[in-house]
Amino acid sequence: MFGKKRFTPQIRKNFNSNHDDSLNNNNSENNNAVISICPICNAPVRNIYTAIRHKEAGELVHFDCVIRELVKDYRHKLGKNLRIYYIGAGDFAIVKEIYDKKGYLKTFEVVERIEYEKKDV
Numbered sequence: 438m439f440g441k442k443r444f445t446p447q448i449r450k451n452f453n454s455n456h457d458d459s460l461n462n463n464n465s466e467n468n469n470a471v472i473s474i475c476p477i478c479n480a481p482v483r484n485i486y487t488a489i490r491h492k493e494a495g496e497l498v499h500f501d502c503v504i505r506e507l508v509k510d511y512r513h514k515l516g517k518n519l520r521i522y523y524i525g526a527g528d529f530a531i532v533k534e535i536y537d538k539k540g541y542l543k544t545f546e547v548v549e550r551i552e553y554e555k556k557d558v
Contacts, residue, residue: 477502489527490554503529503553511551519548527554 471481472488475498482488488497500523507521507529514531515521522532522545529551537543 473497475499475502477506492553528552
């Protein structure tokens with residue numbers, strides 16, 4: 438069998454146990470540290486990878502809280518096939534989704550760009 442590496446049960450056991458231990462140590466340290474308190478929901482922000490800076494307070498907030506806040510603020514602009522997408526660099530957009538005849542997402546079009554995070558110049 439070309440292209441496949443064969444692990445004996447002993448090698449697989451040693452690889453998995455060493456790999457799992459390093460992952461568990463990293464996760465336990467990150468889960469206990471409180472980075473900030475979310476000003477939207479008042480819950481602790483523990484993971485920087487799922488956080489974004491609040492547009493007014495400048496503190497880290499949960500990404501999900503920002504989405505809920507934007508949906509509430511832009512409810513009048515959202516309609517059928519209009520959604521809020523995160524487009525990167527702290528920016529969001531109201532996007533029109535275009536579907537094909539079978540109901541699959543074919544393409545999308547940015548209707549409005551929402552700058553959420555303040556840019557440091």
